[in-house]
Amino acid sequence: MLAGLVYQETGISLSDNKVDLVKARIAKRMRKTHIRTLKDYIGVIENDSNEFACFIDAMTTNHTYFFRENKHIEYLLENLAGGVRHRIWSAACSSGEEPYSMAIQLSEAGLAFEIHASDISDSMLETASRGIYPKDRTRCVPLPLVQRYFQQGHNKWQGHYKIKSGIREQVKFFKYNLISDPAQEQYDVIFCRNVMIYFDHETRQHVVNKLYQSLRPGGLFAIGQSESLVGVEHPFKYLRPSIYCK
Ligand SMILES: C[S@@+](CC[C@H](N)C(=O)[O-])C[C@H]1O[C@@H](n2cnc3c(N)ncnc32)[C@H](O)[C@@H]1O
Structure with a gap:
């Protein structure tokens, strides 16, 4: 369900081999927002556009550096x-x-x-x-x-x-x-x-x-x-x- 949301919003396909990475990133957001269960977290991102933006942020890979592939x-x-x-x-x-x-x-x-x-x-x-x-x-x-x-x-x-x-x-x-x-x-x-x-x-x-x-x-x-x-x-x-x- 969360992978579906990410795909819909960003086009990013979170394949099965990324499950652990995705779980770790969601767990970090849950700790930060003091939300205890995944069900509650899903409820929050469905209703709170700020947390939805943070969730999308957390799902993207942002690695970059100056003069990369120059x-x-x-x-x-x-x-x-x-x-x-x-x-x-x-x-x-x-x-x-x-x-x-x-x-x-x-x-x-x-x-x-x-x-x-x-x-x-x-x-x-x-x-x-x-x-x-x-x-x-x-x-x-x-x-x-x-x-x-x-x-x-x-x-x-x-x-x-x-x-x-x-x-x-x-x-x-x-x-x-x-x-x-x-x-x-x-x-x-x-x-x-x-x-x-x-x-x-x-x-x-x-x-x-x-x-x-x-x-x-x-x-x-x-x-x-x-x-x-x-x-x-x-x-x-x-x-x-x-x-x-x-
Ligand atoms: C790995 S970085 C690439 C940065 C830089 N272009 C480079 O090559 O070093 C990928 C970026 O794509 C962004 N991204 C992912 N899905 C996107 C979308 N649907 N629209 C715009 N940006 C997106 C992510 O937020 C992330 O910052």
């Missing part, structure tokens, strides 16, 4: 034209490392851009807007760029970095559900990485159709390096592994 951004640096403003969408941005990684590198290259970044998870969007991260998340960022774009945290924020405001202000975050929200205005680039692996074939097809509609002709589309559009019907032109063009 080949996609390197491709943008090699192929985006100078002298025009590029409209970029990081769909399923988690806690923001992906769009900030783009903003840092496109700024370094002197390209003009606006980045919109979305996720289904309220808590991830909050973290993303705040822009404070454990240092470990920057392990793949070259040191000179860390020094230029991050501020060291002190006292309570020891061991953390904050993205400097110049970069933070270049990324606009918004809540967007890939399953149920309508196609967006035309973007020049869409990244939708490391989320479709959690979707079944039908959901993937639905999301790819919607993202295709949200791209302008000639626009670029990147998926995660371990993902594939095999089995999905689409009119994209294949450019290189996990990069496509409309």
Whole structure:
């Protein structure tokens, strides 16, 4: 029943081998909300939209880090034209490392851009807007760029970095559900990485159709390096592994 709710809301298929993980995540929410039985917890999420949002948050996998699978951004640096403003969408941005990684590198290259970044998870969007991260998340960022774009945290924020405001202000975050929200205005680039692996074939097809509609002709589309559009019907032109063009 709970897996059905998650599927309906997010498109995420919680297969049988995830039962233990799901149980552990629900148990954590129950402890936090002081609810003793699963039946009571289900009653709460059916009637309380705040706890329902926390439940959905708890069911999503948000793992990410700065400069993850950076080949996609390197491709943008090699192929985006100078002298025009590029409209970029990081769909399923988690806690923001992906769009900030783009903003840092496109700024370094002197390209003009606006980045919109979305996720289904309220808590991830909050973290993303705040822009404070454990240092470990920057392990793949070259040191000179860390020094230029991050501020060291002190006292309570020891061991953390904050993205400097110049970069933070270049990324606009918004809540967007890939399953149920309508196609967006035309973007020049869409990244939708490391989320479709959690979707079944039908959901993937639905999301790819919607993202295709949200791209302008000639626009670029990147998926995660371990993902594939095999089995999905689409009119994209294949450019290189996990990069496509409309
Ligand atoms: C593993 S993270 C990927 C982050 C980043 N794109 C990357 O590659 O590092 C997957 C994200 O997808 C989000 N997500 C899951 N289902 C979603 C949906 N239906 N609509 C929008 N975002 C969703 C989750 O909240 C999570 O933050």
